[in-house]
Amino acid sequence: MTVLFGQLFTGISIGAVLLLIALGLALTFGQMNVINMAHGEFIMAGAYTTYVLQQSITGAGLSLVVALPVAFVVAGTMGVLLEVLLIRRLYARPLDTLLVTWGVSLILQQLARDIFGSPNVQTRAPELLTGNVALPGGLTIANNRLFILALALAAVAALTLALRLTPLGRRIRAVVQNRDLAAVSGIATSRVDRTTFFLGSGLAGLAGVALTLLGPIGPTMGTNLIIDAFLVVVVGGIGQLKGSVIVAFALGVLQATGEYLTTLSVAKVIVFVAIVAFLQWRPQGLFTLRTRSLA
Amino acid sequence: MSIFRGRRILAGAMTLVAAAAMTACGSKTTDEGGATGVTADVSGDTVKVGLLNSLSGTMAISEVTVRDSIMLAVEEINAAGGVLGKKIQPVGEDGASDWPTFAEKAEKLISEDRVAAVFGCWTSASRKAVKPVFEKNKALLFYPVQYEGLEQSPYIFYTGATTNQQIVPGLDYLKSQGAKSVYLVGSDYVFPRTANKIIKAYATANGMTVLGEDYAPLGSTEFGTIVNKVKSSGADAVFNTLNGDSNVAFFKEYKSAGLSAAAMPVVSVSIAEEEVKGIGTQYLEGQLTAWNYYQTTPGAANSKFVAAYKAKYGADKPTSDPMEAAYVGVHLWKAMVEKAGTFDVEKVRSASDGITFDAPEGLVTVDGKTQHIAKTARIGKIGADGLITEVWNSGKPVAPDPYLKTYPWASGLS
Numbered sequence: 001m002t003v004l005f006g007q008l009f010t011g012i013s014i015g016a017v018l019l020l021i022a023l024g025l026a027l028t029f030g031q032m033n034v035i036n037m038a039h040g041e042f043i044m045a046g047a048y049t050t051y052v053l054q055q056s057i058t059g060a061g062l063s064l065v066v067a068l069p070v071a072f073v074v075a076g077t078m079g080v081l082l083e084v085l086l087i088r089r090l091y092a093r094p095l096d097t098l099l100v101t102w103g104v105s106l107i108l109q110q111l112a113r114d115i116f117g118s119p120n121v122q123t124r125a126p127e128l129l130t131g132n133v134a135l136p137g138g139l140t141i142a143n144n145r146l147f148i149l150a151l152a153l154a155a156v157a158a159l160t161l162a163l164r165l166t167p168l169g170r171r172i173r174a175v176v177q178n179r180d181l182a183a184v185s186g187i188a189t190s191r192v193d194r195t196t197f198f199l200g201s202g203l204a205g206l207a208g209v210a211l212t213l214l215g216p217i218g219p220t221m222g223t224n225l226i227i228d229a230f231l232v233v234v235v236g237g238i239g240q241l242k243g244s245v246i247v248a249f250a251l252g253v254l255q256a257t258g259e260y261l262t263t264l265s266v267a268k269v270i271v272f273v274a275i276v277a278f279l280q281w282r283p284q285g286l287f288t289l290r291t292r293s294l295a
Numbered sequence: 296m297s298i299f300r301g302r303r304i305l306a307g308a309m310t311l312v313a314a315a316a317m318t319a320c321g322s323k324t325t326d327e328g329g330a331t332g333v334t335a336d337v338s339g340d341t342v343k344v345g346l347l348n349s350l351s352g353t354m355a356i357s358e359v360t361v362r363d364s365i366m367l368a369v370e371e372i373n374a375a376g377g378v379l380g381k382k383i384q385p386v387g388e389d390g391a392s393d394w395p396t397f398a399e400k401a402e403k404l405i406s407e408d409r410v411a412a413v414f415g416c417w418t419s420a421s422r423k424a425v426k427p428v429f430e431k432n433k434a435l436l437f438y439p440v441q442y443e444g445l446e447q448s449p450y451i452f453y454t455g456a457t458t459n460q461q462i463v464p465g466l467d468y469l470k471s472q473g474a475k476s477v478y479l480v481g482s483d484y485v486f487p488r489t490a491n492k493i494i495k496a497y498a499t500a501n502g503m504t505v506l507g508e509d510y511a512p513l514g515s516t517e518f519g520t521i522v523n524k525v526k527s528s529g530a531d532a533v534f535n536t537l538n539g540d541s542n543v544a545f546f547k548e549y550k551s552a553g554l555s556a557a558a559m560p561v562v563s564v565s566i567a568e569e570e571v572k573g574i575g576t577q578y579l580e581g582q583l584t585a586w587n588y589y590q591t592t593p594g595a596a597n598s599k600f601v602a603a604y605k606a607k608y609g610a611d612k613p614t615s616d617p618m619e620a621a622y623v624g625v626h627l628w629k630a631m632v633e634k635a636g637t638f639d640v641e642k643v644r645s646a647s648d649g650i651t652f653d654a655p656e657g658l659v660t661v662d663g664k665t666q667h668i669a670k671t672a673r674i675g676k677i678g679a680d681g682l683i684t685e686v687w688n689s690g691k692p693v694a695p696d697p698y699l700k701t702y703p704w705a706s707g708l709s
Contacts, residue, residue, distance in 0.1 A: 007523060017517075113355075130577065132551055134553075216540040216544065218540065218573070220352065221516075224516060224540075260523070263509065
């Protein structure tokens, strides 16, 4: 029973990680339809931001708190630069965007290698986050996993509210639903694109900070995550946040259960087979955005 | 642009990424036909040697340090007049953590650059990929990393530990500490799978129980479930054969699950000083490692090696077992060539038996029959400063036994 609950929580926390890395992509890919292969490198940038900040801020807890907004801005700025310099010139040529951003991702990896060296770097986690909460029955829940779950949910809540309630959110939704109509209504679509890209990339930076608590911090850390992130957004349905949220947790629990009953490799196969089967049945993903657009 | 257009392109993207990932798993077979060996070009005042390490990809974290220490040995030898009066000219290639690339680059070093010997490779998969290339061309490879044994190629010198110099002493140590049950965690490729086969045979013969066995794909960083399984197994110790980035995620998860070195020690065979730095001592303090060399190993030869390495690459750069074995490999090759009086591969091979070197790890002796070297086994404990201090050693160099022929319990393995 303990193991069962332990596994359930593991599944949920895998889901939280998936959600966090996919959330930014749900904006840039899901809302804007830009395939940004360098998204993983923005996650890496967030992780290295934590590392750099720890060189000057010695308190592990304080540096983590400071790293969250700083990484958001660093990764967001990188995203805006990428959008302004390259992606906006290629909106009509998605295949080229794919190749160009893949190239950018390789350049960023090499840049990280040149600045920080090929070996992984370490960050110190605050003591509070390396422990766990003991529940009755010998069940323990890791604090770092709880933190990531809270961060992921907070990010989803903030993003949902921003899209629903703020003028900026309304403009983003208008552009997503019908770009031309939004433009003739006086919305500066290119400025909206830039802002959306800032938010999406910034969320990748947040994910990077969180991942320093779980995994390696090195030049190639982003590439391991990018496929999972795209899967979540595609299965969740493009243009909808709630799809990504549900799918992230579902895949997490499926992965954890499969892994417990079989092995990690077989669990990955199970997850992929489930995804393929699901997309055969619902090629548009879990949720789709209904618009009057003819495109 | 429609939504569906985007998805089709994404599918293309995924195929691209998947294809890139797949090539890392494929094993390359080399051209058929028994070509005669390519002779090394030693006509000038220099002799070329090949350095074949991953400078990019998931293994770069470890292999770059090996490249650095090979370069140090080359410089030392050149400063002392070279080999047979010829300066060594190193030719570096990047294996890119991709096994077919290793085979291609090995072929290039041997056939185009006509090097006298190649130093490098880390994972067993890369060694298995280049082995037929070296055998076909009758060229020499010096392999510097501990490995799973059960191999003896006439064209490879193994300067790292084989199983009876690392894994068996590690198990002996656990047994002496009273461990009755172990849990096995490893990366999913040839070294951990073979190592675990040996561990299971050892356990059966020595009254230990193996409570579970789990493998994670190389590069995998999600260990929630595996750590849950380890924890609920209640094993006395964990034997860890994970390689690369996975170790970082595993130990972070291990600590946050409330497991510790005191409650359930982990013996690792792929974590050396360099990896400790990338994982964080916060997560590793008190855990055990099995190697033949640590930066803290006493002796004049080691003080000199550590000082020279730090002077060249920076005071914050640690030295580790595979680096030391790679460094020793270059010096052993020099001694073999000088004993043979020629760079000719067959003559170098027959001159190899009994060559000794006062290595940083202590005296090592080449066994000409197995082409492995006799070395002292050392169990270490990771300290808060990131260095590893020895808690036990075998007292004298252990003769290499790659097929474990002298261990009755291992009779069914090979």
